[in-house]
Every structure is written in C-alpha cells, then in structure tokens.
Amino acid sequence: MSEGKKQAESGSVATNGERLVELYRKMVEIRTFEEATQKGFRQGKVGGYLHVYIGQEAVATGFIDHKQDGDKVITAYRDHAHALLLGADPKEVMAELYGKGTGMVKGKGGSMHLFDVERGLMGGYGIVAGHIPLGVGMAYAMRYHEGSEESDEDSMVQLYLGDGSMHNAAFHEAANLSGLWGKEGWNPCLFILENNQYGMGTSVERSTAMTDLAAKFDAYGIENEKVDGMDLEAVLECAERVTQKVRETGQPHAVDVITYRTAPHGAGDFFEKYRTKEEVEQWRERDPIGLLEKKLLDREAVTEGDLEEYQNEARETVNEAVKFADESEEPDISELYTDVYAGADEYMGEE
Amino acid sequence: MAESSETRTYREALRAGMSEEMERDEDVLLMGEDIGVYGGTHLITDGLIDTFGPKRVMDTPISEGGFTGAAIGMAMMGLKPVVEMMTWNFSFLAADQIIQNAAKLRYFSGGQVQVPMVIRGPNGGGVQLSAQHTHSLESFYGHFPGLKVVAPVTPNDAKGMMLTAIRDPNPIIFLEAGALYGTKGEVEDGDNAVPFGQARIAREGSDVTLISYGRQVNLLLRVADTLADEGIQAEVIDLRSLRPFDEKTIVESVQKTHRAVVVQEQWKWFGVASEVAAIIQEQAFDHLDAPVERVSGAEVPAPYARNLEIEAFPGEEQVASAAKRVLYQEVV
Ligand SMILES: Cc1ncc(C[n+]2csc(CCOP(=O)(O)OP(=O)(O)O)c2C)c(N)n1
Numbered sequence: 001m002s003e004g005k006k007q008a009e010s011g012s013v014a015t016n017g018e019r020l021v022e023l024y025r026k027m028v029e030i031r032t033f034e035e036a037t038q039k040g041f042r043q044g045k046v047g048g049y050l051h052v053y054i055g056q057e058a059v060a061t062g063f064i065d066h067k068q069d070g071d072k073v074i075t076a077y078r079d080h081a082h083a084l085l086l087g088a089d090p091k092e093v094m095a096e097l098y099g100k101g102t103g104m105v106k107g108k109g110g111s112m113h114l115f116d117v118e119r120g121l122m123g124g125y126g127i128v129a130g131h132i133p134l135g136v137g138m139a140y141a142m143r144y145h146e147g148s149e150e151s152d153e154d155s156m157v158q159l160y161l162g163d164g165s166m167h168n169a170a171f172h173e174a175a176n177l178s179g180l181w182g183k184e185g186w187n188p189c190l191f192i193l194e195n196n197q198y199g200m201g202t203s204v205e206r207s208t209a210m211t212d213l214a215a216k217f218d219a220y221g222i223e224n225e226k227v228d229g230m231d232l233e234a235v236l237e238c239a240e241r242v243t244q245k246v247r248e249t250g251q252p253h254a255v256d257v258i259t260y261r262t263a264p265h266g267a268g269d270f271f272e273k274y275r276t277k278e279e280v281e282q283w284r285e286r287d288p289i290g291l292l293e294k295k296l297l298d299r300e301a302v303t304e305g306d307l308e309e310y311q312n313e314a315r316e317t318v319n320e321a322v323k324f325a326d327e328s329e330e331p332d333i334s335e336l337y338t339d340v341y342a343g344a345d346e347y348m349g350e351e
Numbered sequence: 352m353a354e355s356s357e358t359r360t361y362r363e364a365l366r367a368g369m370s371e372e373m374e375r376d377e378d379v380l381l382m383g384e385d386i387g388v389y390g391g392t393h394l395i396t397d398g399l400i401d402t403f404g405p406k407r408v409m410d411t412p413i414s415e416g417g418f419t420g421a422a423i424g425m426a427m428m429g430l431k432p433v434v435e436m437m438t439w440n441f442s443f444l445a446a447d448q449i450i451q452n453a454a455k456l457r458y459f460s461g462g463q464v465q466v467p468m469v470i471r472g473p474n475g476g477g478v479q480l481s482a483q484h485t486h487s488l489e490s491f492y493g494h495f496p497g498l499k500v501v502a503p504v505t506p507n508d509a510k511g512m513m514l515t516a517i518r519d520p521n522p523i524i525f526l527e528a529g530a531l532y533g534t535k536g537e538v539e540d541g542d543n544a545v546p547f548g549q550a551r552i553a554r555e556g557s558d559v560t561l562i563s564y565g566r567q568v569n570l571l572l573r574v575a576d577t578l579a580d581e582g583i584q585a586e587v588i589d590l591r592s593l594r595p596f597d598e599k600t601i602v603e604s605v606q607k608t609h610r611a612v613v614v615q616e617q618w619k620w621f622g623v624a625s626e627v628a629a630i631i632q633e634q635a636f637d638h639l640d641a642p643v644e645r646v647s648g649a650e651v652p653a654p655y656a657r658n659l660e661i662e663a664f665p666g667e668e669q670v671a672s673a674a675k676r677v678l679y680q681e682v683v
Contacts, residue, residue, distance in 0.1 A: 072428075074424075103461075104461070105459065105460055105461030105463065106461035106462070107461075108458055108459055108460075108461045109459040109460065109461065113459040113460065115459075115460040115461065115463045115464065116463075117460070117463040117464060122424075122427060122464070123456070123459075123460060123464065125452070126451075127447060127451050127452075130420070130447055130448065130451055130452060131452075132420070133416065133417045133418070133419070133420025133421045133423070133424065133448065134420050134421070134423050134424035134427065134452060135424060136417075136420075136421050136424060137420065137421030137422055137423060137424025137425040137426075137427075137428075137432075138424040138425070138427060138428050139424075140421060140424070140425055141424065141425045141428035141429070141430050142428070144378075144380070144406070144425075144430060145377075169414075169416055169417075170416050170417060170420060170447070170448075172417075173412075173414035173416055173417025173418070173420075174417045174420065174421065176412060176414065176417065177411070177412070177414070177417055177418065177421055180412070186406070338462065339457050339458050339460075339461060339462035340457065340458055340496050340497055341457070341496075341497065341499075341520075341521050342457055342465035342466075342467070342520035342521050343519065343520040343521065
C-alpha cells in the first residue's frame with residue numbers, strides 16, 4: 001500500500017477504511033477476471049455457458065467478508081466471484097473455465113460448477129433454483145449435533161439465489177422447510193437474493209405479480225429486508241448484522257439485495273432486446289466499483305495513484321491466470337471415468 | 352453368516368435395518384412424509400420417532416423436490432439421510448434433485464463432494480393403484496451413472512441391503528418390493544450386510560435360467576415349481592442389484608443351462624431385460640441354444656381393474672411358456 005492514504009473512521013467493519021480498500025481491490029480483481037473470461041469466450045478458449053458477475057461485485061464481496069471458517073457458500077452458475085472471494089487461486093478458476101486438468105474441478109465442471117469444499121464453496125449449480133434445497137439441508141446439518149461435542153453451533157450457510165429462481169417450486173419448498181426448521185433454531189441459512197432484476201431477459205415485473213421479492217419470505221416465516229447492493233458499505237453493514245443474527249438464533253434470514261448486471265446474461269448474448277441502453281447506462285453510474293472509488297477518494301483513504309496501482313496488480317494477477325490456463329494441459333483422458341462413484345468402486349461401468 | 356435368525360416380515364426387516372444402523376451411527380436420519388408421528392404410510396418406520404426423536408425421524412411437508420434436495424445438502428455435509436418416497440411414483444417430483452444433483456455432484460465437483468444417502472420406498476404395482484401410483488423406476492434411475500440401484504426381495508436381503516445402502520458413500524436408489532411388505536422370511540440377527548453387485552441364485556437348476564428382480568422373483572420360484580413337475584429344472588436368479596450389476600452369475604448360469612428368460616414387471620421397451628439379454632448375447636453367445644426371451648409388462652399405463660392389472664403384468668403362464676419356448680417344447 002502506498003503512502004499518503006489516510007485511514008477513514010474506523011470502528012464498524014463497514015466504515016473501516018483499510019478494510020474497504022482491501023475489498024475494493026478484490027472487487028477490481030473480480031471485474032478484471034470477468035473481463036478476461038469474456039475475452040477468452042470470444043477467442044473460443046472458454047466453452048459452454050459463461051455468466052459473468054459484472055455490476056454485482058459488491059454483493060458477494062460484502063457478504064463473504066463475513067464468512068467464518070465453518071460457514072458454507074452455495075450459489076448458482078454465476079459463481080466466479082464467490083470462488084475468488086473465498087480464496088480460490090485465480091489460476092485454478094481460469095483453468096477450469098479453459099477446460100484444463102489444472103482447473104479447480106479438474107476440468108469436469110466448467111464455469112457453472114466451481115467447487116472448493118475446503119474453503120467452504122459447496123458449488124455452483126446449473127439448474128435454476130435446484131441448489132436452494134441443498135443449502136437449506138446443509139444448514140440443517142450444521143445444527144444436527146447441537147449440544148454434543150461435534151456441534152458446529154457457530155456456523156451458517158450463505159445461500160445465493162437469483163430473482164429468477166424465486167418462481168420455481170424448489171425455492172418455495174426449500175424456503176418453507178427453512179422457515180419450519182428455523183423455528184426450532186435448526187436452520188442457520190442466509191438467503192442472499194442477488195436481485196439483478198432480470199432472469200435472462202425477463203424482468204421481475206414480467207415474472208411475478210407481487211414484485212416485492214423480500215416479502216415473499218414472509219409467507220414462510222423468514223425475516224427479511226432489502227439492501228442497496230451497489231453500495232458496498234450498506235451491504236457490509238447488513239451482512240455483519242444478519243450473519244450474527246443467523247448464527248446466534250439458528251433461524252434463517254433473507255436479504256433482497258438490489259443490484260444490476262451490466263454485462264449481458266451470458267457471454268454469448270449479444271442482443272439485449274429486453275432492456276434499453278439508457279437503462280444500462282443509468283445503472284453504470286451507480287457501478288459498485290465506481291461508487292466505492294469515489295467514496296475512498298473523497299475520504300482520502302486512497303489517491304488516484306493507489307487506484308491505478310491496484311488495477312495494475314489485478315491485471316497482473318489475471319494475466320498470470322490466463323497464461324496458466326492457456327498453457328495447462330487438458331485433463332487426462334483417464335479422468336473420464338474417475339469421480340463417478342465414491343468409495344471402492346470409483347467407477348463401476350468400466351471393464 | 353450370523354449365528355441366529357428369526358422370522359420377520361419384509362416391512363420389519365427394513366425397519367430393523369434402519370434402526371440398527373441409526374443405533375450404530377448418529378449421522379443417520381430418516382426423512383419423509385408422515386414417517387414419524389403417523390408411523391409411515393406403509394408402517395415401515397412405525398415407532399422409530401419414539402426411539403430417535405423428531406430431529407432424526409423427520410416428518411416433512413409434501414414437497415419431494417424440496418426435502419430430497421435438502422437431504423442431498425445434508426449428505427454433502429456428512430450426514431446420512433434415508434429419504435422415504437411415499438411411493439417411487441412421487442420421485443418424479445424429486446427427479447431433478449436426484450439426477451441433476453445427487454447423481455452428478457461427485458463428478459462435476461471433480462471428486463470434492465460425495466452424497467451418502469438412501470432414497471427408498473415401494474416400487475412397482477400389483478395392488479390396484481392404477482396409472483399414477485404404479486410405476487417401476489429401475490431402468491429410469493438405473494440409466495444414471497452416479498446412482499446405485501438395488502431391489503431386495505427377501506426379508507433377509509431387505510435388512511442386509513439396507514445396512515449396505517446406508518453405509519455406502521453414494522446415493523442409493525432403494526427399490527422396495529411394495530407388494531411384499533407383509534411377506535415373511537428368516538432374517539439373520541445382527542450385522543448381515545449384503546454386498547451390492549452380487550446376484551442370488553434363488554433356486555438351482557440345469558435346464559433354463561429364469562432371471563428377474565423384485566417381486567417377480569417370487570413369481571419365478573412358483574413357475575420353477577410347476578416346471579419341475581413337468582421335469583424341467585429351472586435355475587432362478589434374483590438380480591438384487593441393478594447397478595452395480597452382477598454379470599458373472601448370469602453368464603455362468605447361462606453357460607450351464609444354455610437358455611434364458613428375463614422377466615420384468617416394467618415395460619419391455621428400454622427396460623432392464625433388454626440390458627440383461629444384451630449382456631448374455633455379448634458374453635455367452637456361443638453357449639446359447641436359443642434366443643433370450645423377455646417377458647414384460649404390457650405397454651400401457653397401469654390399469655385399475657383387478658383383471659386388467661393382472662393381465663398387465665407378467666403371469667406364471669407367460670413365464671412358463673417362454674421357458675418352454677427357449678427349450679423348444681412349445682411352438683410360438
Ligand atoms: C430449471 C431451469 N430452467 C431454465 C434454465 C435456463 N436459465 C439459465 S439462467 C436463467 C435465468 C435465471 O435468472 P436468475 O435466477 O435471476 O439469475 P441471474 O442469471 O440473474 O443471476 C434461465 C432461465 C435453467 N438453467 N434451469
């Protein structure tokens with residue numbers, strides 16, 4: 001870190017200047033990483049589907065900052081940021097996207113299925129809403145041994161879901177279970193609704209009659225609130241408060257995080273008939289990285305020079321990741337038959 | 352082999368398997384609709400809530416996708432949930448969870464995750480429940496690598512395979528012979544775990560091999576009795592486990608008898624019998640003295656009327672005729 005940077009008011013994590021700068025750097029790294037993945041996609045090096053997190057960075061950054069050791073994170077296919085924030089090596093993430101054997105799941109999952117169980121990432125999933133019940137089940141498991149020595153009473157699940165997933169049965173069934181089990185203190189699950197206002201090209205207004213998504217959790221006895229997902233400080237304040245509540249009570253909680261994906265839904269989507277350029281432009285003005293930069297500069301927590309340095313650092317990290325991914329070997333063909341079954345018969349179908 | 356045994360119903364054997372494993376392993380828990388206070392629609396879990404409490408014998412709402420998915424999450428965290436499908440028919444509501452998550456998670460996580468769970472419940476028909484409540488799901492689930500599919504028919508296997516299923520680190524599709532819950536048999540006391548992937552020779556014979564699984568095995572045994580009266584010695588094989596699959600026992604039997612009939616309650620098209628017939632053809636072609644016959648359910652949704660239902664499933668006469676055809680004793 002450079003000289004000349006003054007510490008903003010310390011105290012709450014949300015307003016601790018040094019912490020904010022650190023998180024700013026993470027957000028820049030995620031943004032740079034995502035831009036590189038888009039480039040890789042256009043070059044044909046990243047295959048399949050690619051969903052980037054551009055515009056939504058403050059959401060996962062704010063919440064994962066409050067993740068403790070035993071906590072778990074589960075999310076859908078827009079999962080690169082979550083992996084990076086949990087400490088995954090950008091090289092391994094990029095290599096996974098490039099379909100290489102050095103990827104974080106050995107090239108078997110790709111962009112939509114990043115896992116880093118050791119660091120608490122229980123996966124990215126490709127079926128909209130299909131992962132929601134899993135997260136609720138994980139939370140149940142965390143309070144299962146309550147009172148015994150094995151007990152894990154401090155842990156919780158961060159369950160990320162999209163606004164589009166809330167109209168699927170799996171969401172409603174899982175939310176009901178979570179609320180029900182939560183009454184006993186058996187479901188420390190934080191529903192983090194990444195409300196980017198669109199499921200592909202269908203806006204919230206066009207997917208539900210009742211557009212107050214937070215309020216839908218009322219139906220299942222789950223306390224809920226909304227937060228401005230473009231303002232990292234607001235997210236941090238919320239995350240600190242609600243994670244503590246969920247941990248202590250074993251009850252679920254939902255946060256409707258209002259955010260916006262400025263990138264297209266998928267990297268292959270060139271035409272965006274469902275929204276106007278003006279709308280996207282308006283949201284860009286509230287870009288979470290831009291907002292934070294402005295705050296940090298206003299508070300003299302950083303200089304323009306610092307910002308440039310951070311951006312260069314991120315570029316270096318990401319370039320290295322791309323180089324690593326590019327130069328890595330494809331998975332060995334023998335990997336085709338591994339990891340099908342656990343235990344002695346790793347694969348049963350082969351001679 | 353255990354020292355002692357006692358006569359138990361298939362239902363009691365399943366319950367014993369679950370409760371003995373719950374005693375041994377605190378991570379095992381049961382989930383399902385009405386399995387607790389009510390005692391289970393089929394009374395499989397009757398009384399277990401009194402022993403283990405509502406946290407380990409959990410009554411769930413009617414939301415198959417939700418609770419099966421939640422169980423997968425629990426399993427990913429190291430618990431060993433045993434989920435009851437009130438009948439396997441309802442598993443279609445949970446099929447997304449079972450196939451897209453449970454079966455594939457280990458693979459698409461590059462081996463980082465495992466899903467040690469059992470999904471169990473009555474499979475097949477025979478009790479006049481008609482189209483939406485009569486379904487044999489063995490080839491549906493047997494199609495997916497990542498799942499194991501087993502179908503015990505004797506009470507001893509019901510308990511022994513339940514122990515194995517719960518201890519297995521993979522998602523297990525445990526297809527119970529629903530129509531046989533009340534049937535009795537000797538069940539070995541204590542840990543009688545039955546390994547998967549080993550077929551059982553239910554009756555030895557030298558003239559023709561009759562192959563099936565689930566409740567049809569009892570049908571085959573009855574047919575074998577009748578055939579014996581006519582001087583035909585049929586060997587009856589109970590597959591027990593469809594994935595993993597015991598090719599060896601089948602091939603050896605066909606090498607001995609040179610003739611095979613494969614019987615299934617489910618539809619013929621894309622069924623288990625096709626797979627078994629293909630394996631015999633691939634591995635024992637030179638030993639065959641006749642084409643392998645398949646006897647299957649009628650290609651219709653299951654009817655309600657008793658007579659129609661009987662007609663829809665393989666019967667003794669159909670199987671006996673098929674056996675005689677492969678022995679060239681009966682002309683088509
Ligand atoms: C069950 C299912 N139906 C449809 C799709 C295709 N699909 C992929 S992403 C998506 C939109 C989901 O939107 P949302 O949950 O809001 O997440 P976001 O992409 O905005 O992050 C759809 C319809 C799918 N993957 N799964």
